Amino acid sequence: MRHIMAKSLAPTDSIRDYLAAQEKKSLLRFLTCGSVDDGKSTLIGRLLSDTKQIFEDQLAALERDSRKHGTTGDDIDFALLVDGLEAEREQGITIDVAYRFFATPKRKFIVADTPGHEQYTRNMATGASTADLAIVLIDARQGVLRQTRRHSIIASLLGIRHIVLAVNKIDLVDFDQAVFDRIVEDYGQFSRDLGFQTIVPIPMSARYGDNVSGRSDNMQWYSGPTLIEHLESVSVEEAAVEQPFRFPVQYVNRPNLDFRGFAGTIASGAIVQGDEVVVAKSGKSSHVKRIVAHGGDLKQAVAGQAITLVLDDEVEVSRGNMLVSPAARPQVADQFAANIVWFDEHALLPGRSYILRTETDQTSATVTDLKYRINVNDFAHEAAKSLEMNEVGICNISTRAPIAFDPFAENRTTGAFILIDRISNATVGAGMIVHSLRRAENIHWQSLDVGKRVRADMKNQRPAVLWFTGLSGSGKSTIANLFEKKLFATGRHTYILDGDNVRHGLNRDLGFTDADRVENIRRVAEVAKLMADAGLIVIVSFISPFSAERRMARELMADGEFIEVFVDTPFEECARRDPKGLYARALNGEIKNFTGVDSPYEAPENPEIHLKTLGKSAEEMVDALEHWLNERDIAEDQYESGGGI
Amino acid sequence: MITALTHLQRLEAESIHIFREVAAAFAKPVMLYSVGKDSSVLMHLAMKAFYPAKPPFPFLHVDTTWKFREMIAFRDQMAQKHGFDLLVHVNEDGVRDNINPFDHGSNTHTHVMKTVALRQALDKYGFDAAFGGARRDEEKSRAKERIFSFRNAQHVWDPKNQRPEMWKIFNTRIASGESIRVFPLSNWTELDIWQYILQENIPIVPLYFAKERPVVERDGMLILKDDDRMKLRPGETVENRLVRFRTLGCYPLTGAIESDADTLEAIVGEMLTARTSERQGRLIDRDEAGSMEKKKREGYF
Numbered sequence A: 001m002r003h004i005m006a007k008s009l010a011p012t013d014s015i016r017d018y019l020a021a022q023e024k025k026s027l028l029r030f031l032t033c034g035s036v037d038d039g040k041s042t043l044i045g046r047l048l049s050d051t052k053q054i055f056e057d058q059l060a061a062l063e064r065d066s067r068k069h070g071t072t073g074d075d076i077d078f079a080l081l082v083d084g085l086e087a088e089r090e091q092g093i094t095i096d097v098a099y100r101f102f103a104t105p106k107r108k109f110i111v112a113d114t115p116g117h118e119q120y121t122r123n124m125a126t127g128a129s130t131a132d133l134a135i136v137l138i139d140a141r142q143g144v145l146r147q148t149r150r151h152s153i154i155a156s157l158l159g160i161r162h163i164v165l166a167v168n169k170i171d172l173v174d175f176d177q178a179v180f181d182r183i184v185e186d187y188g189q190f191s192r193d194l195g196f197q198t199i200v201p202i203p204m205s206a207r208y209g210d211n212v213s214g215r216s217d218n219m220q221w222y223s224g225p226t227l228i229e230h231l232e233s234v235s236v237e238e239a240a241v242e243q244p245f246r247f248p249v250q251y252v253n254r255p256n257l258d259f260r261g262f263a264g265t266i267a268s269g270a271i272v273q274g275d276e277v278v279v280a281k282s283g284k285s286s287h288v289k290r291i292v293a294h295g296g297d298l299k300q301a302v303a304g305q306a307i308t309l310v311l312d313d314e315v316e317v318s319r320g321n322m323l324v325s326p327a328a329r330p331q332v333a334d335q336f337a338a339n340i341v342w343f344d345e346h347a348l349l350p351g352r353s354y355i356l357r358t359e360t361d362q363t364s365a366t367v368t369d370l371k372y373r374i375n376v377n378d379f380a381h382e383a384a385k386s387l388e389m390n391e392v393g394i395c396n397i398s399t400r401a402p403i404a405f406d407p408f409a410e411n412r413t414t415g416a417f418i419l420i421d422r423i424s425n426a427t428v429g430a431g432m433i434v435h436s437l438r439r440a441e442n443i444h445w446q447s448l449d450v451g452k453r454v455r456a457d458m459k460n461q462r463p464a465v466l467w468f469t470g471l472s473g474s475g476k477s478t479i480a481n482l483f484e485k486k487l488f489a490t491g492r493h494t495y496i497l498d499g500d501n502v503r504h505g506l507n508r509d510l511g512f513t514d515a516d517r518v519e520n521i522r523r524v525a526e527v528a529k530l531m532a533d534a535g536l537i538v539i540v541s542f543i544s545p546f547s548a549e550r551r552m553a554r555e556l557m558a559d560g561e562f563i564e565v566f567v568d569t570p571f572e573e574c575a576r577r578d579p580k581g582l583y584a585r586a587l588n589g590e591i592k593n594f595t596g597v598d599s600p601y602e603a604p605e606n607p608e609i610h611l612k613t614l615g616k617s618a619e620e621m622v623d624a625l626e627h628w629l630n631e632r633d634i635a636e637d638q639y640e641s642g643g644g645i
Numbered sequence B: 001m002i003t004a005l006t007h008l009q010r011l012e013a014e015s016i017h018i019f020r021e022v023a024a025a026f027a028k029p030v031m032l033y034s035v036g037k038d039s040s041v042l043m044h045l046a047m048k049a050f051y052p053a054k055p056p057f058p059f060l061h062v063d064t065t066w067k068f069r070e071m072i073a074f075r076d077q078m079a080q081k082h083g084f085d086l087l088v089h090v091n092e093d094g095v096r097d098n099i100n101p102f103d104h105g106s107n108t109h110t111h112v113m114k115t116v117a118l119r120q121a122l123d124k125y126g127f128d129a130a131f132g133g134a135r136r137d138e139e140k141s142r143a144k145e146r147i148f149s150f151r152n153a154q155h156v157w158d159p160k161n162q163r164p165e166m167w168k169i170f171n172t173r174i175a176s177g178e179s180i181r182v183f184p185l186s187n188w189t190e191l192d193i194w195q196y197i198l199q200e201n202i203p204i205v206p207l208y209f210a211k212e213r214p215v216v217e218r219d220g221m222l223i224l225k226d227d228d229r230m231k232l233r234p235g236e237t238v239e240n241r242l243v244r245f246r247t248l249g250c251y252p253l254t255g256a257i258e259s260d261a262d263t264l265e266a267i268v269g270e271m272l273t274a275r276t277s278e279r280q281g282r283l284i285d286r287d288e289a290g291s292m293e294k295k296k297r298e299g300y301f
Helices: A012-024 A040-050 A056-069 A086-091 A118-129 A146-157 A177-190 A227-233 A438-442 A452-458 A476-489 A499-504 A514-533 A547-556 A571-577 A582-587 A618-641 B007-025 B037-050 B069-082 B092-096 B101-125 B190-200 B264-272 B291-298
Strands: A026-034 A098-103 A107-113 A133-139 A162-168 A198-203 A246-248 A251-256 A259-265 A270-272 A276-279 A285-292 A300-302 A306-311 A322-324 A331-342 A353-357 A362-374 A392-405 A416-420 A427-436 A464-469 A494-498 A537-541 A562-568 A609-612 B029-032 B059-062 B086-089 B129-131 B148-151 B179-182 B211-218 B221-224 B239-244
Touching: A012 B007, A012 B190, A012 B264, A026 A040, A026 A118, A026 A146, A026 B007, A040 A098, A040 A107, A040 A133, A040 A227, A107 A118, A107 A227, A118 A146, A118 A331, A133 A146, A133 A177, A146 A177, A146 A331, A146 A392, A162 A177, A162 A227, A177 A198, A198 A227, A246 A259, A251 B007, A259 B007, A270 A285, A306 B007, A331 A362, A353 A392, A353 A427, A353 A547, A362 A547, A392 A427, A452 A514, A464 A476, A464 A514, A464 A547, A464 A618, A476 A494, A476 A537, A476 A618, A494 A499, A494 A514, A499 A514, A514 A537, A514 A547, A547 A562, A562 A618, A571 A582, A609 A618, B007 B037, B007 B129, B007 B179, B007 B190, B029 B037, B029 B101, B037 B069, B037 B190, B059 B101, B069 B086, B086 B101, B092 B101, B101 B291, B190 B264, B221 B239
Parallel strands: A026 A107, A026 A133, A133 A162, A162 A198, A464 A537, A464 A562, A494 A537, A562 A609, B029 B059, B029 B129, B059 B086, B129 B179
Antiparallel strands: A098 A107, A246 A322, A251 A259, A259 A306, A270 A300, A276 A285, A276 A322, A285 A306, A331 A392, A331 A427, A353 A362, A353 A416, A362 A392, A416 A427, B148 B179, B211 B221, B211 B239
C-alpha cells in the first residue's frame, strides 16, 4: 500500500500560473449514446485512461474486477470503471447514466455515459438534457440500429446540435474503409432532418485506442481529427447572452421588511443595473435597482449566473413568474403544442391530469390531443391514442393556469418542462414546447354577473357533486336513483349523470381502452362542474376505476363541493348479482377491458362517504347519504354566519 | 461585458441554483455538515445563495464521537462565526453499546454511528430534504447518483430505479415520510474544490495542511493517535512525522499521507502529481466490492 506522496516540487508561482490557465479553460458537456454493446463505457474508460484520470488504486481495483466480471479476456475491461452499480457489473450492462470528469490542456469535460438498452431510455435522456454534444457509437459490424436512431432523435429533440459519429470496433472489420463509408452514408441519410449543425464521423477502436487520443497507423485512409482533437476544438457555444433577457424567479428572498430580492438563474440575455424589466404574466413594468451578490453589488450579470435582483417598486412577483426584457417578451398561454418523450411504464393518457413543472413554475396539465407518435425508425407520424414508455410524440397541452415560456428551439431553459404523476410523484415525461395554440390567446373568460351562489340561493340549496364510484353491479345506479327521489321529494334540484346513459350520447364515440376511460371521465367531470355552477346537486354514477381521474374531477370543483361516495361491494358479490349479465360474458373472455376482470379498479383511499353495501338495504344507504349532506350544509351555514367558529 | 462564464463560475451558479430550489420547494430542509473541505465549500455556497439573508435551514453534524478533535473545534468556531443553527446528533444507543472502530471494525462502526445515526436524526426532526457534499468524481456509485436523489420512508436509495432528472428542472415532490438527498457539488471535481477554496479564501480544518503529527503505522495506513482511546498493538510505536490528510473522517479510519504541503498552493501542486485517488485513504470503501453502493442504499450519505 502506498501512502507516500510525491514531494511537491512545483514552486508556488507556477501553481498560480497553472490555476490561472485552468480558470480560462472552457467546459464541454457531452454524452455517449448508441445501442447496447457498441462500446460506450469502454470508450469512456479509454478517454479517462488516455488523459491520465485513473489513479493507481483505481487501476488496481479495475484489474481485480476485470478478472471477476470482465468480458475482455486478460485485458483490462474499461467498462467496469464506469459501470458503478453492482447490478451493472454483474449483468455486464449499463443501467443508469454515470458522470465522469476529465481535462486536457485545452478543455474540461463532463461526460455522461448513458445506457443503450431501450428500457433505460429515460436515463439516456437524463444524460442528454444537460449535454451540448453527443457521441453516437456504432458497432462497425452492426451499422445503424434501432437504438442508434432512437437516441439520435431524442438527442435532436432535446436540443443537441453537434454529433460525433463514432464508428467503433473498426478493428473487427479489418479497418475497412468501405464499411466506414457505408455507415457514414446511412447515418447521413437517416439524420438529414434532425437539425444537427455538425456530424463528424470518426473510425475508431475504443478498446485499442485507435483514433481516440492517438492517430491510428491502421487506417492511413482516414485524415480527419482524432476524437480528442475534435472534442478539444469543436465550438458549441450558443450565444445565450445575445438572446432576450429571461429570469425565471426561483425564490423570493425576504429576510426582513427592508429587503425583497428575487433570486434565480439568468436563463438568457444580460441585465444591467437600471434596466427596465417586465413581469411576464402581468405585464407590469419595473426597473432593476440592485443586482445583489455576496461580495458586493454587481453592475451587470449574464446568462448562467445565479443572482438576486431588487426592483425599484413593489410589483407583484412570485416564484414561477419571469422577469423579462420589455422589448422581446415570452409567450404566456395555457394551451400549447409540445414534443413529449414518455418515461413511465404507465402510458401517457390524453385527458389524464399530470403535474407540469418548468424550471420554477408548477401547475396541473392535461394532454388534450395526442396528435401523433413518431416512429423512431422512419420518422413516420403514426396515429396513437396513448404514448407508451420510451415513445416520442407531439401533443396539445392544456394547463390549469397560464405559464410563461419560449419555444424550446429558441430557448432550452424556458421552453422545457417535465410531467409528474399526481399519485406516485414519478417523473413520467419530458416536454419541449413547440408553440402556443392561438385559441388560448383569443378565448378569454366571460365575466358573468349572475353567479353560482345566486343561482343556488334561488333554489335554497348548496351545489354539490356526489361522485359514486364502484364496480359494475355494486349498486351505484340503484342507490343514486333512490337518493335523487328522496332529494326531489324535499324540494331539492338535482340531476343524475349515469355512466351508461352518457355513453349513449355525449360519449358515444368512446370505447373502453384506458385512454378512452380517462376521456370519458374528463367530459363527465366538466359537465358536472357546469351543472354545479348552475346551482344543482349533481349525482354522478360512474365506475370511474382510476384514482387519478377521480382526483382530476375533484380538483375541477370548488372546495368542499366534490363528495366522493365509494359504493363498496366485493367483486364476488357483484359477479354473483350480475344484473346485466356482463360478468358472465367478461369472465368468458367475450368482453375485453372489463373492470375487476381484466382491467383494474383502484379503490378510493379516503372517500368522503364509504358505503359498505353487504347485508344492508339501499334505503339504509340513502339515509346515510342524506344525513351526511345535511350535516355538511349545517356546518357551512354556521361557518358563514360565524356561529361555528 | 462578460460573455461566457468560466468553469468555476458555472459550477458555482449551478450549486447556488440547487440550494435555492430546495429552500423554495421543501418544508424542512437541513444541511449535513461533516466539517471537511467539501462541507466548507458547501457552507460558503449556501451563504452566497441566500445573501443578505442567512441560509434558511439548520446545519446538522452527525458526530460519531471518533472525529478528529481539531474537526470539532473547527465546527464550533464556524458555527459561532457565521451564526448558523448547528444541530449535533450522536447515536446514544451506539455509545451505550460502546461501538467503536477498533473493536467492531469500520463496517459496524460506520453503520451504527453514521448511517443509523443519520437516519435517527432525520426521523427525529422530520427533515424532508438533506444537503450533502458528495461529488460524482469520488466513487463509482456516486457517479451514478442524481443531484436530487429520492429516498423512501425507510431512507433507502434504489439505484436501479432513479427518477429521470432533466435539465435544471428538479422533481421535488415526495409523499409524507419520504425525503430527498440533495448534492449541490455533484459536478465538482477534487481539483475544482481546491481551486475554489483558493480563489474564495475559504477556511478549512488545519489537518489538511502538513505538520509534524504523532502517527502510528497500522494495516498500511498512517493513523493519527488523536487521543488515548487508541491502544498500541505489540510492535507499534508512535512517531512524529510530517503528514497531512486528503480527506477527513473518523480518525482511526482515516489515513494520513506524508507531505510537506503546508499552503493551499502546495496542496494543489501535490494533487496534480498524485497517483492515488483521495478515497484511497478511507478504509470504509475497501471493505468489500461495491461497499459504498451498499452503504448508500442503507442510508449513508
